[in-house]
Amino acid sequence: MVIRLAKSEKELREIANKLRLDVIEMTSEAGSGHPGGSLSSADLMAVLYFRVMNHRPSDPSWDGRDRFILSKGHVAPILYASLAESGYFPVDELKTLRKINSRLQGHPVRGKVPGVEMSTGSLGQGLSMACGFALAAKMDSKKHRVYCLVGDGELQSGMNWEAAMFASQYKLSNLVVFVDRNRLQISGCTDDVMSIEPLERKWESFGWRVITIDGHNIGQIINACKWAKRARTRPTVVIMNTIKGKGVSFMENNAVFHGKSCNEEETVCAENELEEAMRFCR
Amino acid sequence: MSQMLAQRDYYGKALRALASREDIVVLDADLAGSTKTSEFQKVCPERFVEVGIAEQNMIGVSSGLAAEGKTVFASTFGVFATGRCWEQIRLGAAYPKLNIKIVATHCGISVGEDGATHQALEDISLMRSLPNMTVLSPADAYETYAATMAIAEYDGPVYMRMGRSPVPVISKEGEKFTIGEAKVLLEGKDVSLFGTGQMVSNCIEAAEELRKEGVSAEVINVSTIKPLDRETVLASVSRTGCAVTAEEHSIIGGLGSAVSELISEELPSPVQRIGTMDMFGESGSPAELFVKYGLTSGDIAEAARRAIKRKR
Ligand SMILES: Cc1ncc(C[n+]2csc(CCOP(=O)(O)OP(=O)(O)O)c2C)c(N)n1
Ligand SMILES: [Mg+2]
Numbered sequence: 001m002v003i004r005l006a007k008s009e010k011e012l013r014e015i016a017n018k019l020r021l022d023v024i025e026m027t028s029e030a031g032s033g034h035p036g037g038s039l040s041s042a043d044l045m046a047v048l049y050f051r052v053m054n055h056r057p058s059d060p061s062w063d064g065r066d067r068f069i070l071s072k073g074h075v076a077p078i079l080y081a082s083l084a085e086s087g088y089f090p091v092d093e094l095k096t097l098r099k100i101n102s103r104l105q106g107h108p109v110r111g112k113v114p115g116v117e118m119s120t121g122s123l124g125q126g127l128s129m130a131c132g133f134a135l136a137a138k139m140d141s142k143k144h145r146v147y148c149l150v151g152d153g154e155l156q157s158g159m160n161w162e163a164a165m166f167a168s169q170y171k172l173s174n175l176v177v178f179v180d181r182n183r184l185q186i187s188g189c190t191d192d193v194m195s196i197e198p199l200e201r202k203w204e205s206f207g208w209r210v211i212t213i214d215g216h217n218i219g220q221i222i223n224a225c226k227w228a229k230r231a232r233t234r235p236t237v238v239i240m241n242t243i244k245g246k247g248v249s250f251m252e253n254n255a256v257f258h259g260k261s262c263n264e265e266e267t268v269c270a271e272n273e274l275e276e277a278m279r280f281c282r
Numbered sequence: 283m284s285q286m287l288a289q290r291d292y293y294g295k296a297l298r299a300l301a302s303r304e305d306i307v308v309l310d311a312d313l314a315g316s317t318k319t320s321e322f323q324k325v326c327p328e329r330f331v332e333v334g335i336a337e338q339n340m341i342g343v344s345s346g347l348a349a350e351g352k353t354v355f356a357s358t359f360g361v362f363a364t365g366r367c368w369e370q371i372r373l374g375a376a377y378p379k380l381n382i383k384i385v386a387t388h389c390g391i392s393v394g395e396d397g398a399t400h401q402a403l404e405d406i407s408l409m410r411s412l413p414n415m416t417v418l419s420p421a422d423a424y425e426t427y428a429a430t431m432a433i434a435e436y437d438g439p440v441y442m443r444m445g446r447s448p449v450p451v452i453s454k455e456g457e458k459f460t461i462g463e464a465k466v467l468l469e470g471k472d473v474s475l476f477g478t479g480q481m482v483s484n485c486i487e488a489a490e491e492l493r494k495e496g497v498s499a500e501v502i503n504v505s506t507i508k509p510l511d512r513e514t515v516l517a518s519v520s521r522t523g524c525a526v527t528a529e530e531h532s533i534i535g536g537l538g539s540a541v542s543e544l545i546s547e548e549l550p551s552p553v554q555r556i557g558t559m560d561m562f563g564e565s566g567s568p569a570e571l572f573v574k575y576g577l578t579s580g581d582i583a584e585a586a587r588r589a590i591k592r593k594r
Contacts, residue, residue, distance in 0.1 A: 032395045073399065098395040100566030100574065106397035121399030122361065123335050153312060156334035186312050187332060193312060194334025 007050045009218045014281035015085065016046035016218070020247045021274040022081035022094055027261035030098040033106070036257040038078035040182040040215070040242040041149060047221045048147060049082040057087035060114035066144045067117050067133045071126020072151035072180065073107040074259070080104050083115040124157025126150060127177060131163050134175040134235075145229075148177045153185025156194045161206070168207030173231035177208075180215065182244035184255050203237045215240025248273055284483070285451045287423035289444035290387040294318025296430035297355065301326040306434065307347055309356040311337045316446075317357040317387045341367040344382045345374030353434060354382045360389035360402025360443055368408055375439040376412040382440075383433050384409075389443040390479065390530030391558060391575055392568035401563040402443070407535025409441035410508050416461060417508040418442040419529070419537075421482035422451050425505060428459035436461055445530065447568050449480035452503075464511035466518065470500035473586045474518040474525045478504045478537045481528040481556070487579035488528075492586055499586055510540050516549055524552040524589040528582050533557035552592035554585035 007015060019042045027033035049055070053066040070079050077097060084091045089103075096102035103112050107121025117133070120126050130148035137144055150160065167175055179199070187193050196202070203210045209231055213220040221240070228236040244258070245251030248270040251262075262270055298321045300306050309331045314320040323330035333340040337358055344354045357363070363386040364371070375382040389402040409417050418433070418440065420426040426444055433440045452467070467482070468489050477485035482503045489499040500518055504511070519525050525545060527538040538555030545553055558575050572578050 030395065098397070098565045100564070100570040102565065104565075106395050106565045107399040109398070119399065121397070122366065153335050156312075156336045158336060158338060185335065186316075187314060193332055194336065 009222070010281060012046045012050055012218045014278050015050050016043045017247060017274050017278045017281065019046055019078060019081045019085060021271060021278070022085065022091070023077045024248070024262060024267060024270045024274065026077050026080070026094040026097040028267040029095050031261055032098060033077055033261050034074040034259050035077065035261060036184070036244045036251060036254070037072060037151060037180065037182065038075040039246045039248065039251065040244045041075055041078050041180050042247065043216050043218055044149065044178055044221055044240060045078050045082045047218060047225065049086045051222065052225045053147065054144065057115070060088060064144055067146045069118050069126045069130040069133065069146065069148045070108055070120055071130070071148055072123065072154050073120030073126070076104070076106065076108045079108055079116070080113070083113065088115040089113070123151065123154040124159045127160050127163040128166070130175060130177070131166050131170070131172060134167070134172040135170055137174055138170070138172065145174050145176060148175070150177060150179055151185070152179055152181045152183065152190050152196060153193065155179065155196045164203065164206040164208065167235040171233045172235045173233055175235040176225070176228040177235070177237045179237060179239045180242055181239050182242045184244045184253070184258065186255070186258055188255055199239060207234060209234050209236045210239065211236070212239040212241065215242035216246055247277060286448035287451055288446070288448045289420065289423050289426040290318045290446070292423040292427040293385060293387070293430055293444065294321030296427045297322035298325055300431070300434050303353070303434070305351065305353045307331060307352045307354050309333055309340050309344060309354065311335060311340050311358045311362070313358050316359070317385070319355070319357045337362045337366045338370050341370035341374055345378070345380055348380035348382050349378070355385055356382060357385045357387065359400060360386035360405045361400060364402065364405040364408045364441065372412055376414045379414050379438055381437050383442065384440070385430070385442045387444055388446045390445045391563040391571045391577070392445045392447045392480070392530060394447070394568045394571065395565050397565040398562040403532045403558050403563060404535065405443055406507055406529070406531050406537065407539070410535065410540065414439055415508065416440045416506070418461070418506055419478040420444065420505045421477070421479060421503050422449055422453055424451060424453045424455045424457065425459060428457060429505065432459045432461055443479070445480055450483040452483050452486060462506050462509050462511060464506065464514040465503045466500060466514065467503055468499070468501040470498040471522055472498045473590050474500045474502060474522045475528065475582060475586065476502050476504050476515065476525060476537065476541050477528040478507060479530050481530055481577065484577070484579040484582055485528050488582035488586065491579060491583045497586065497590065504537055507537055507540055510544060512544060515541060515544055519545055519549055519551055523593045526554045526556060526582060526585045526589055528556040530577060531557050532560060534560055552589045554589045556582050556585050
């Protein structure tokens with residue numbers, strides 16, 4: 001079944017949890033993968049794929065589509081779940097994640113999966129790529145937007161700031177970047193590992209429009225996207241305060257689940273919690 | 283079945299043992315738990331430097347530290363260590379001959395499920411082409427330990443690679459490691475099997491398979507890819523008349539290239555290269571990938587048969 005796009009906030013909340021459930025199921029089945037950062041991005045992905053983005057799952061190369069670049073490529077599971085649930089390929093295929101001969105590689109590969117715009121997985125490069133997509137749109141006077149999701153730890157990589165400078169210089173007002181500010185990376189708290197603060201002021205000083213929101217509040221995400229559409233000369237960054245592992249109690253704020261899937265027992269618990277949350281949304 | 287140990291665990295143990303040396307500084311880029319530099323961090327937090335997800339900066343900082351007399355170990359996954367930072371390494375380590383050891387884990391296709399983005403299959407090639415660079419690829423956990431000790435003694439830039447997964451133990455604990463020395467593990471007279479990294483153990487298995495057919499294969503562990511042990515390689519091929527190279531790396535630019543270059547100039551003889559064929563890897567279990575990408579002992583044995591057939 002293909003979910004109809006353009007959903008209400010209530011429906012989006014349920015979809016976000018369905019995406020989370022998919023993430024848990026596919027990473028548990030794979031026995032590896034990155035659930036933590038997938039769960040923190042789930043609400044954004046629900047809003048983008050089921051409300052904000054202009055796209056045609058049955059026609060993935062439709063020229064008028066908005067582009068989405070997953071810079072933090074390790075959260076491929078949430079991207080695959082969003083693509084499958086919105087109709088790019090069968091949801092059943094999610095079970096093949098990370099398995100030999102599957103299209104669903106551990107990190108996204110352009111040209112392999114419909115809807116995946118760019119190969120990513122080596123952190124810090126997606127924002128530059130997104131700048132290229134946005135610049136091409138400007139050059140060809142095309143109206144679509146380019147959305148890019150980056151991790152907060154990922155922002156330690158210098159190339160992001162080269163891209164930030166570039167986006168301002170070239171007035172890429174069609175570019176919207178979301179920072180998943182879950183405050184964790186592999187080695188612990190982002191602030192302890194290598195602080196990226198003051199984050200808002202950094203982006204501002206690079207000439208960006210900046211808004212900070214609760215990344216688990218569907219309404220705030222929708223409003224931030226609306227605000228982004230009002231950009232005229234400057235690129236927009238949406239800093240989303242999030243919780244890594246959001247939606248599953250024992251995974252929340254737990255760095256262990258950055259790159260580890262749930263064991264059998266944990267999978268059952270996680271599924272129960274998420275199914276309960278979905279019922280609650282109805 | 284021989285004992286299986288992860289090389290990176292022994293890299294971590296070696297670093298821990300080296301912590302008493304005050305000149306040693308260890309850097310990592312948000313992967314200390316995976317590369318096992320965390321072992322050093324545990325015993326010597328004051329000389330462990332976390333740089334965050336910023337590999338290029340890690341190499342630049344290493345250059346400054348080394349120029350001030352530190353013996354620097356910088357670690358991350360092979361793709362990032364060599365690919366992302368190639369020019370930083372060229373300018374800041376190789377060219378000024380600084381005392382920086384770039385030690386990469388998660389090399390080769392045995393990285394498995396993470397897929398092509400994380401499988402370094404070009405790192406040997408990238409590092410081997412740099413002047414002044416020493417390139418090591420130990421075969422097992424014990425050799426990794428010994429090699430770590432050896433490079434800590436050596437003054438100059440070194441690249442050392444290893445995989446993620448446990449690999450069969452083929453050397454003895456406490457065996458001495460000499461940079462630049464290839465070791466003949468099994469003597470033979472029909473074909474020379476030159477292996478590096480965990481492919482050495484596949485060469486040993488291949489030699490066993492060949493022995494049953496009456497073919498006598500020599501197995502050589504080439505754990506130093508640069509500088510290549512020319513004498514040992516040439517002496518072996520002059521005895522056997524043909525060679526197979528085996529590496530968990532592209533057939534372009536790695537051990538296969540190094541051995542072919544030497545043999546074609548000094549002792550033209552048939553060479554068959556086992557490695558990945560000018561293609562990216564993919565997700566899957568290490569064992570499945572070894573079969574799909576032609577890296578098993580059976581593939582090595584088959585290459586040996588071809589090499590022998592081509593002898594005149
Ligand atoms: C260049 C590069 N260095 C290191 C890694 C290994 N790695 C994968 S995920 C990760 C941490 C990412 O943290 P963050 O950006 O905060 O992502 P999130 O918390 O959203 O998962 C690291 C270091 C990588 N994929 N690419
Ligand atoms: Mg994070």
